[in-house]
Amino acid sequence: MLQLIREIRKNRELIWALALKELHVRYKRSALGFLWALLNPLLMMIILTMVFSTVMRVPVHNYPIFLISTLLPWTFFSQSLAYSVESIVSNGDLLKKVYVAKSVFPIAAVISNLINFLLSMIPLVLLLVVFRFPFHRTWFYLLVPFVSLLLFTLGCGFFFAMVNVFFRDMSHILQIVLQAWFYFSPVIYSLDFVPARYRPLFRLNPLAYPLNGFRLAIYYGQLPTWQSMVMSLACGFGALIIGYKLFQRSQDNLVFYV
């Protein structure tokens, strides 16, 4: 863990430059450029709202806000993983020629999506204004789910980036895993919708805690139980420690397989 902090400190300029490059390249050739970071979650929200609120008539007030409060963090998570999983493999040529701390690539992939995530808070705020939805004081609490989610994402990012070097199937498997994870997580619904006897099963999902934290703070204006906060942070730190350890253990071998 200390090692990771040291690596990030030492390479902070490189990580930042790589993250910005990622965004730069992603938006450079599109007419709307950075606006896509704002438009994307809005369009996604409109589609999902049409399906679940209008067609399936989910009995939730202000469903768009209910949805977007977890859709944004989810999108951050899934996009980060989609980028991380390829981050080492796609920089393979470079790694074979110069020495670079390998951890910078998954970190930069997560950071670039983090910037996107923070930008996407703008449409969220606009939406709240348009819907005349109150800004709860619990917004201040958002820091806890935010940090938990960031740590959890980084840990997963390290893991998938490393495994994909040895098994290229991982990037394909990840797509399916993410899709299943999306429906298994409280994004389009909340845990209250789940029949009581299945709920323990859904609590096994480490993402459920930070996602629930986001929704409680933004939509319900409530604080989660302290157990839920602890679980949320514990899952984040746990994932990061395990993911980074595994990554570190094989990082000297990565260059032979990329």
Next chain:
Amino acid sequence: MSDFDKVRRIERICFQDVVQRFRLIQERPDTLREAFAHLFRKQTSYHDFEALKGISFIIREGEAVAIVGRNGSGKSTILKIIAGVYRPTAGQVRISGQVGALIELGAGFHPDLTGRENIVLNGLLLGLSRREIHAREQKILDFAELGDFIDSPVKQYSSGMFMRLGFAVATEIDPDILLIDEILAVGDETFQRKCAERIEDFRRRGKTIVFVSHNLGAVRQICHRALMIDGGLLFADGPVDEVVSDYEQRMQGRFEQRPHASAVPSA
């Protein structure tokens, strides 16, 4: 270099019984399906290949050392270990000072970024800080001579422009140890002359140079000492003229041993 000098000068590169083993895999299980297939067949279809079989040498500050040897003898592996790309399987490697590699120019360039943006990104990848890069930016621009192209994406560059920029960034970081792998073979004459001048400048300033090349003329010109590698073993280490002529004789010998087609008696 006198013995007295040798004691005083800092050891820049120290290899001690360095072994580099690669796992050569005939059918590497690239995908899970293959991995499962291998699991069930329970056969290992790889063998270990030793690119370096225990190599020891010391290179001190201010030395310009060539590594000569046939293709596949392990020259590039040595450079990659010095650069920190490979971690050796066994043995000790000590490097002191910053290493700069002219191994593949522009390795970290991103085609969609402009020359200027790539200077920054590449500099960061090579271990400089943003401030250090900005301090060197003008010199890099001067050397690369790209004119207005500096603000165009590098994918629009000619291969010569690409090379010039890559060379400028790699040498402007002003490393203590400069690794050169067959670099002078690229570019036009002006560029080659500029490269040669710059390398000469490195040498005069007492930097350490490790040079891998098949161009024995360039080797003789740049280096004063040479290592001969064959099959992952160190065969000779000494003044460049001796080692290179020894190497030339060996190569000659190899060719003479091979029977000419016309010399093979036909049935």
